[in-house]
Structure formats: structure tokens, C-alpha cells
Amino acid sequence: MSAASAQLNSTPTTAVTASEALPTAEQHGIKEHSDGRFGYVPVQTRSDRFKSVNVADFAAVTGREAVWKLSPVKKFADLTSGPLDGSVYPIDHTDVAGVRVDWVDRSDSRIGSAGAPEERASANAWSSFEQALSITISGEDAKEATVTRAALGSGARGAHTIIEAKPFSRAILILENTGEARLTENVEIILGESANLTVVSLQEWGDSAVHLTNHFATIGRDARLKHVVVTLGGSIVRVNPSVQLTGIGSDTELLGLYFADAGQHLEQQVFVNHVAPNTRSRVTYKGALQGQGARTVWIGDVLIGREAAGTDSYEQNRNLVLTEGTRADSIPNLEIETGDITGAGHASATGRFDDEQLFYLQSRGITEDEARRLVVRGFLSEIVQQIGSPLLEERLQAAVEAELTATEDN
Structure with missing residues (x-):
């Protein structure tokens, strides 16, 4: 499915409480529906969603909300409405010059500078954390660092992370998640002028882990973020x-790879907001699904604002279905508020193996099982090969191979 809209008369408003989150007809120059007379006009522009760092400002989650309607909300009610452990937790990190990792108080001036929660789980984490994990990157030399979390436990937890790339800095930062957890968190990513940062969020959790995370990034002038x-x-x-x-000439590339097995629910809701002129974005997410009840959700929102002349944007999502009994939801959305752009587009596709590819490989003496493995490996390798870390790329190729082996065993 796909949706696109061009909106030329939108005036953003700042909401403070939940009751103020409902926009008026005058806000967008539109009228409420004549049927029902409920007096409600839905939010028309992605950036106008209600935001608050206070969990009490959000109503209880029912699963009927736009941000939750495709999620199994009953399975993580403790993260959306229950009390959370916001204390510091064990981490491991590589010792790399130019990368400082420490804990900072809630009063740190950077907290809240990249974004704010748009839903209750995110706000619950924001209201609960005691200290934020701070990762500060400086220096123009290229570097790579890894921060690992592996012992979060089975209790409901809230967390906050700040990643700041100083002006002209360069780095690859890998956020590695393993073990069991029930976690809701917020990650703020702040890029100074001409910074070049790659952030890899790697989820290799245990079988019963539940992880809800919102990453908020703001990109300065001529800076580049690969996420x-x-x-x-x-x-x-x-x-x-x-x-x-937000910075003139800023650039982002958002890449995603996911492999859903039986009973897994893997979800990504992406938002790219072109605020400044001459900005560029590319969004490419690819996923594979196998096993009964495997479910993936991808929603991609791109907003090109009134002042974002010269924008160059494209987003796409591709899903490869390997077995029966799976479901993939893929919803790209594009909003354009200026006609002065370089280009914008979106695409979405979900399907099974390409029979012609399989036939070609089998005609060269390759068995059907091996042909299927080659097709899937090639499909997902496009994402892996763009990370820029040879050791991590090799490790992820092996992980994908292990997933494919599990498919054959089943």
C-alpha cells in the first residue's frame, strides 16, 4: 500500500497537553465531516503530531491509535503504562580515542534537543530514566566504537541515550543489544556541522525480549548521518x-534489515523531515519472513517542508516472503509542501521468490535449496554491504546464513 499527499496550507502548532493535541479545522483550512458531527479533524501533517515528555499527557493505549494499530499492545502493557526501572544498567564499550562514554544527569542541556515522544511508551521511558547514557564523538579522524548491553534482566525498564557528534567528527558507532529485556527507551542523535556519523542499532535479543525504542536525530549544516x-x-x-x-546541505541515509521468524513481531516506523533547503535523504529497508505468525511492519513518512527547496528524497521497502503463514505490512507516505524540489518518490513491494531467478540458477546445476539461499542472501546483502564496517558486515552475513539454515531445517 502507498499514500502520497501534497499539502500547501499547513500551519504547524505546538501542543502542550493531550487535550490541545486535537487540531482545529482552521489549522489546515479544512472542515470536519458532515456525518456524525463529532467535531474532530485528524492531524493532516506528520510533523503536527502531539508531543510531550510527560507520560501523563498521553491517554492509555488501546491499540486503536494510529501509532499502535499494527502493534500487539497487550503484550507490552507494562511498558506503556506500568512503572519502569530507570536506574543505570551495565554496559561494555570499546576504548577508542575520540569517543567518550559516561552517564549524565537529566539536567544535561542536550536532553530534548533532538526530539520528543509522540506516543506513550516513549514518554513513559522519558519520565522514568534517572541518568542518560552519553556517547560523545570528536575528532576528524575515522574511528569505530561499539557499546554493548547484555544484562538488562526481565523487569520493565526505561532508558535514555544521547549520541553527540561534534562538528567535523567522523565515526561508526555500533549499539549492540543481546540477552533478555523488557525495555522502552529514547535515543537522541545530534550531529554538528559537517559531522559524518554512522549509527548501527543491532538487535540480537533473546527469544522472549521486548524492545520499544524511538531514535530522534537532528542533523546540522552539511552533516551526514547513516542510520x-x-x-x-x-x-x-x-x-x-x-x-x-535542519541544516542546509544536510544528508541522511536510513537503512534497515530484518529477518522475522515464527511468532516474531518486528516493526519500524520511519520519519524523515526535510526542514532546511538543499537536503537529501534515502530510505531503504529490506526484510525476510519465515514461519507461522512471523509479522513485520514498516511505515515510512517523509515530509518536505515549505522552506526545504532543492530537496532530494526517496524511500523504499522490500519484503521477501519465504514460507506460508507470514504477514508484512508496508506503508510509505510522502507529504510535499513546496514545488521547488529536485526529486521525491517512494516504493513498496512484498512477494515470494522470483521463479525466473530460481530457474536460472537451477539450470546451472545449483540445487533448489542452495538457489533459494543465494537469492535471499543477495536480497539482504544490499543493506549489509553499505554499513562500512568489514568485521560487522562479515558477522551479519553469517547471521543471515544461520537464519536461512534454520529455514531449511524447518
């Missing part, structure tokens, strides 16, 4: 990146 989401493990994993291109 990569790789989800292979966990029972329910929902990673929602939101990127604001």
Missing part, C-alpha cells in the same frame, strides 16, 4: 527512527 537498523532477535522489537534535516 542502520538490523533486527534479527527478540519476540517484539519496534525501532522508530525520526530524523530532522
